[in-house]
Amino acid sequence: MLSKKQARAFFLGGTLVTFLIFIGLTIFSLSKDVDQTNHENITEAVVRGKDLWDHNNCMGCHTLLGEGGYYAPELTKVIDRRGRPYIKAVLMSKVPWQPNGRKMVAYGFTNEQAEDLIAFFDWIDDIDLNGFDRVVSPLAKDKTN
Amino acid sequence: MTLYKGKRRTTTALVLSMGLFFAALLYLPGMLPFDSQVTDSFFRWWVVHLWVEGVWELIMGGILSFLLIKLTGVDREVIEKWLYVIVGLTFLSGVLGTGHHYYYIGVNKIWLIVGGIFSALEPLAFLAMALFAVNMYRKGEKKHPNKLALYWTLGAAIVSFVGAGLLGFAHTLPQTNLYTHGTLVTAMHGHLAFWGAYAMIVLAIISYAMPNMTGRKLYDTGRGRMAFWFSNVGMVGMTVAFGVAGVAQVYMERIMKIEFMKVQEMMEIHFYILIICATLFTTGILMYIADFIKHGQPTDEALIKE
Ligand SMILES: [Fe+2]
Numbered sequence: 001m002l003s004k005k006q007a008r009a010f011f012l013g014g015t016l017v018t019f020l021i022f023i024g025l026t027i028f029s030l031s032k033d034v035d036q037t038n039h040e041n042i043t044e045a046v047v048r049g050k051d052l053w054d055h056n057n058c059m060g061c062h063t064l065l066g067e068g069g070y071y072a073p074e075l076t077k078v079i080d081r082r083g084r085p086y087i088k089a090v091l092m093s094k095v096p097w098q099p100n101g102r103k104m105v106a107y108g109f110t111n112e113q114a115e116d117l118i119a120f121f122d123w124i125d126d127i128d129l130n131g132f133d134r135v136v137s138p139l140a141k142d143k144t145n
Numbered sequence: 146m147t148l149y150k151g152k153r154r155t156t157t158a159l160v161l162s163m164g165l166f167f168a169a170l171l172y173l174p175g176m177l178p179f180d181s182q183v184t185d186s187f188f189r190w191w192v193v194h195l196w197v198e199g200v201w202e203l204i205m206g207g208i209l210s211f212l213l214i215k216l217t218g219v220d221r222e223v224i225e226k227w228l229y230v231i232v233g234l235t236f237l238s239g240v241l242g243t244g245h246h247y248y249y250i251g252v253n254k255i256w257l258i259v260g261g262i263f264s265a266l267e268p269l270a271f272l273a274m275a276l277f278a279v280n281m282y283r284k285g286e287k288k289h290p291n292k293l294a295l296y297w298t299l300g301a302a303i304v305s306f307v308g309a310g311l312l313g314f315a316h317t318l319p320q321t322n323l324y325t326h327g328t329l330v331t332a333m334h335g336h337l338a339f340w341g342a343y344a345m346i347v348l349a350i351i352s353y354a355m356p357n358m359t360g361r362k363l364y365d366t367g368r369g370r371m372a373f374w375f376s377n378v379g380m381v382g383m384t385v386a387f388g389v390a391g392v393a394q395v396y397m398e399r400i401m402k403i404e405f406m407k408v409q410e411m412m413e414i415h416f417y418i419l420i421i422c423a424t425l426f427t428t429g430i431l432m433y434i435a436d437f438i439k440h441g442q443p444t445d446e447a448l449i450k451e
Contacts, residue, residue: 002226002230003226004156004222004225004226004229007226007227007229007230007233008156008229010229010230010233011229011230011232011233011236014233014234014236014237015233015236015237015240018236018237018240018241018263019236019240021241022240022241022243025241025244025255025256025259026187028253028255029187029247029252029253029255029256030184030187030252034252034253036251036252036253037181037183037251039181042180042181046180047180050180050182053182063327064182065182065183065186065249065250065251065327066249066250066326066327067186067250067327068327070327070328070329070331070332072405073405073406074327074405099406100406100407100409100410101406101410102406102409120182124182127183127251128251129249129250129251130248130249130251130254130257131249131323132248132249132323132326135323135324135399136326136327136399
């Protein structure tokens, strides 16, 4: 039967090999040639929008790219679904937004901040998500192919 | 550093220390700042996934081995050999299994294949851990009187197999995950997995260590057993509620394309069930804490002869 030494070799060998492959695949998938995010479209406004997204912990309630909290709606493709004026109104609202009973904090963003967040969502919307972009709820309604 | 001072550097101690060291090291990739949400997310999973499906399993395996050696009396060599097999399976599947977080966040499709295959193998490590715990328990000659520690130890191994292994597998294949990604199905798996693999094993080691440290034979109390069953039944109930709600959510939102808040309203009943189960769970935990406070503090009780 298997000895302790063999078991150890299995552990160390397996770890080393899979870890090296993992590093290789990481380098590959972050390289420019296979970029699916339109990295060149990340403008300063997009970065400012992302900072706002991070600092206000939007992910605590919302999901984006399917990641985050499950309390509030997914925001990938939100511009397609709601349109800019609606989103801007929500972001700039001085009173808590609660269309269906669930309350969103009244962030009261400035016009520029709202524009930055919309630029961020706009960039997110064009990412190729390997098919998830066509599934995510209730995505771009009839654009499903 | 106790590791170096100790007379013997055992495999168990080594695996445990490796786990702790890499857990600290892996905190770093999460701190890297990127302009791209996608890259941020990519490295965040280096932390989260490689913690819970990698090095934390090392820690869990180490603690489990220690407890099994103490509680069952099975030979250390045998237990530690299987510990290597288990942590070997963990890394073999878990490192590349990180790919299951990369399916739909805006990186190359290669992860659908790599993540799909390797994360499908991840339950093997948990299966091995559960089989290992149960078999060692059966095989053991010594019957340690600390029944509570044994409950939590075997419970941790079995619940983490179900929660992390089976329920994780249930939505890890890319074809399924395309629909379940970002829904309550994830919450179903996450809750039970975390409870089994990380909370229960900690409660197990506390249950084992406390009587030794206080000198009191708190091995089997009515309240201790109730704490075990209440918290576990509560958690399983929560898992079922999340599961049913999750499947309903996937169907209504992703297939029927009904709007998020409408779906949430239709699922309201599950949230009430969730609260009831969470209350039961909390009651169990409070009982555990009550036992801990009552028996953890030094009193003269320990000095009184039995
Ligand atoms: Fe994972």
